[in-house]
Amino acid sequence: MNKQTFKRHLVDSLTSLRRNTWMSVAAVGAVTVTLLLVGFLLSVLMNVNKVASDIENNVQVRVIIDRGTKEKGIKQIKKSLEKIDGVESIKFSSRKQELHNVVGVYGSEFKLISGDQNPLYDVYVVDAKNPDKTIEVAKKAKKIKNVYDAKYGGTSAKKLFKLASSIQHWGIFISVLLLFVAVFLIENTIKITIMSRQNEIEIMRLVGATNSYIRWPFILEGAWTGLLGTIIPIFLTDFGYNIVYRVMSNSLKGSGYQLVAPHVLLFQIDLLLIVIGIGIGALGAGVSMRRFLKI
DSSP states (O other): OOHHHHHHHHHHHHHHHHHTHHHHHHHHHHHHHHHHHHHHHHHHHHHHHHHHHHHHHHOOEEEEEOTTOOHHHHHHHHHHHHTSTTEEEEEEEOHHHHHHHHHHHHOGGGGGOOGGGOOOOOEEEEEESSGGGHHHHHHHHHTSTTEEEEEOOHHHHHHHHHHHHHHHHHHHHHHHHHHHHHHHHHHHHHHHHHHHTHHHHHHHHHTTOOHHHHHHHHHHHHHHHHHHTTHHHHHHHHHHHHHHHHHHHHHHTTTTOOOOOHHHHHHHHHHHHHHHHHHHHHHHHHHHHHHHOOO
């Protein structure tokens, strides 16, 4: 296709949008609603992935040391931990430090506990090189002499990963379903346009117009419809996410978790919405041409 022909198809597609204003508005509205929901789901999915990754990377093994273990025994535990394959770092936390941490989380009433009344244990906090190694490190740490237990929050972490996985799968399923609905609506809109221009199309065929020459204006019209349908979703997604990010950043402060930064997430989502909008518009038109235009 040469430049002049493409320009003509482009003009024809815009002319058709103007002639069929109400149908075009309906199609754009359908794309707008669909992409608004898709934009919301994409932002949720990307943040679920981010938080799940943060949780996975923050899973640590807490090696609890038997009470009464002498300093020599505590040092020997560290040496044994260093020999375990997959261990990246080891940090000692005394009973006193553990109590200080509890006070920081649960309140000053725990300050009343001190000295021999302190029920907590000395622990080694172990980070694994790879999150997948966490369970293996915990199992091997339990077998070390003078180790009371080795915990890694496995149950709660697994539940969180399972929840994140469910959200991801359902989000993808719903997004795909919404896109199929949008393609169907655009397809029917283009179908009506084709039916209203049957005489024009027949004349084009009689004078020797090729199949692709007849199809391209409709495909471009569908692409325009999809592109116009991205404007409001992009604006509302960007505006809404910036508000949510500011609110949630304050709530998550100090938790070790954070949402994806707006400048990173919104650039990706905006680009995806534009590609998806144009794609489903052109696809809807293409499907309509194949089904209803007998050429």
